[in-house]
Amino acid sequence: MDPIIKLCNVSKEFKVLNRHQGILGSVKDLFSRDYSIVNAVNNVNVEIMPGEVVGYLGPNGAGKSTTIKMMTGVLKPTSGEVLINGVDPFKSREKLAENIGVVFGQRTQLWWALPLIESFKVLKEMYFIDDDTYNTNLKLFNELVGVEKLYSKLVRQMSLGQRTLCDILAAFLHDPKVVFLDEPTIGLDVSMKAQIRELILTLNEKKNTTVILTTHDMGDVDALCKRIVIIDKGTQIYDDSIENLQGFFGKYRTLKLMISGEDYSDEEAMKKCAHDIEGIVKAEFPQAVSLTSAVDEHWIDLTINEEEAQLMKIMSFLNEKVKITDVKIQEISTENVIKGIYERRG
Numbered sequence: 001m002d003p004i005i006k007l008c009n010v011s012k013e014f015k016v017l018n019r020h021q022g023i024l025g026s027v028k029d030l031f032s033r034d035y036s037i038v039n040a041v042n043n044v045n046v047e048i049m050p051g052e053v054v055g056y057l058g059p060n061g062a063g064k065s066t067t068i069k070m071m072t073g074v075l076k077p078t079s080g081e082v083l084i085n086g087v088d089p090f091k092s093r094e095k096l097a098e099n100i101g102v103v104f105g106q107r108t109q110l111w112w113a114l115p116l117i118e119s120f121k122v123l124k125e126m127y128f129i130d131d132d133t134y135n136t137n138l139k140l141f142n143e144l145v146g147v148e149k150l151y152s153k154l155v156r157q158m159s160l161g162q163r164t165l166c167d168i169l170a171a172f173l174h175d176p177k178v179v180f181l182d183e184p185t186i187g188l189d190v191s192m193k194a195q196i197r198e199l200i201l202t203l204n205e206k207k208n209t210t211v212i213l214t215t216h217d218m219g220d221v222d223a224l225c226k227r228i229v230i231i232d233k234g235t236q237i238y239d240d241s242i243e244n245l246q247g248f249f250g251k252y253r254t255l256k257l258m259i260s261g262e263d264y265s266d267e268e269a270m271k272k273c274a275h276d277i278e279g280i281v282k283a284e285f286p287q288a289v290s291l292t293s294a295v296d297e298h299w300i301d302l303t304i305n306e307e308e309a310q311l312m313k314i315m316s317f318l319n320e321k322v323k324i325t326d327v328k329i330q331e332i333s334t335e336n337v338i339k340g341i342y343e344r345r346g
Contacts, residue, residue: 003178004210005048005071010080012041012066039068042234043080050177051208053200055215055225055242057338063234064214069181071212072102072172080269085177086246098127101171101179108167110155116166117151120173127174134173141169145195161192168196172203178210185220197223218338230341237341245337251306252337255314256299260323274300280321285309299328 016036020192048054058064069075070082073089082089089096102109109346110119114142124134142148145165153332155163164184171179181200185193201224204211213224221228221242228245230238238245277300281288288309304311311329318324 001049003047004050004085005046006081006083007046007071007079008124010041010067010070010077010082011039011045012070012075013078014038014040021095024114035296037041039234041070041231044231044236045328046229046236048212050210051204052227053204053213055213055221055223055228056231057221057228060230062231064231065182067231068212068214072096072100072180098174099177101174101176102182103164103167103171103180103184104182108155108163109170110163110166112156113154115152115154116147116158119155119166119170119312123170123173129174135173137173137175138140140206144199145169159197161188164188165192165196165199168199168203172209173209176209178212181211181213181215183217184213185215185216185217193217196278196306200224209215221338230338232341253306253311255302255304255305256328256330257302257318257324258299258326260325271281272298274302277318277322278302281314284317285314288314317334 013304014037016038044063044067056064056067066075070077071084071089072092083097084096087099109123110116111122111260112120120134120138123129129137138147146171147166150158150162150166153162155166158166169179185196185202188196197220200211202284203209211224213220215221225242227237227240228238228242229236256279257278277314282301285308288305302314304314315324315327
């Protein structure tokens with residue numbers, strides 16, 4: 001089986017004007033040819049098979065949006081090759097549009113002043129969706145989320161959650177081969193996030209649609225993705241399963257401590273206590289704690305690398321320094337693993 005998405009040695013450079021300060025500098029900039037070259041994406045190689053749900057992650061400014069824009073035909077790569085379903089997205093944008101769906105954050109593709117069903121009808125004509133496919137998909141959408149009750153509602157009168165839900169349905173309406181989701185659950189409550197995640201998983205399973213997800217919400221990643229690609233400073237630094245992410249970062253555990261005598265209602269005092277405990281542990285086990293300590297409600301969290309020091313030794317050492325009243329040990333979360341990768345690269 002051939003990959004449905006293929007990025008081969010893809011790079012993207014931008015020319016950025018070196019601006020001068022002040023009014024005279026602004027005038028000078030009008031005629032200046034003093035440019036710097038910025039490498040937004042550098043030599044990225046990714047192959048994604050049909051039906052995969054892949055998380056495309058990275059800190060702000062890492063190059064995620066630039067890569068997505070190249071995959072959707074908005075930008076042309078400076079070098080390398082991008083193929084989506086065998087098509088060059090920049091050269092064949094109209095043909096590509098037939099086979100992709102896109103949801104970008106809170107920017108709706110629905111018609112603001114129209115009832116939802118009219119937006120669906122407009123999309124039906126735009127994508128030349130035949131009657132059988134259109135009716136079958138509307139029936140499926142109604143079975144999954146009861147969308148029929150929103151048909152007569154104006155898009156501008158919908159809540160953010162309702163609009164996001166309908167945007168995702170609109171992206172799947174024409175049975176695209178690939179759907180790009182950019183921060184699909186941003187700003188939503190816990191219940192609506194769970195509903196949208198379940199919807200995405202069900203549509204992926206029933207239609208074998210390839211889904212590319214960019215998000216800062218690790219709940220989305222844990223719920224939806226079996227594979228993660230991480231980009232930082234334009235460079236691809238990870239491409240593997242979410243399970244192997246733990247091995248990529250090391251054998252880490254989160255040590256949660258409750259300390260006697262601390263005022264847990266005083267957030268600043270707790271942060272100071274966490275910082276002091278981190279310093280005590282680092283002084284004795286320099287390589288064992290490489291992530292910043294944190295305060296989680298009534299707990300002080302330390303992320304420990306067990307390849308450098310055993311948890312029991314650290315707990316025994318700490319018990320001699322402070323009075324521990326309770327302790328928990330947790331697996332490190334995906335969010336903390338990825339945060340650690342970012343911090344390691346500085």
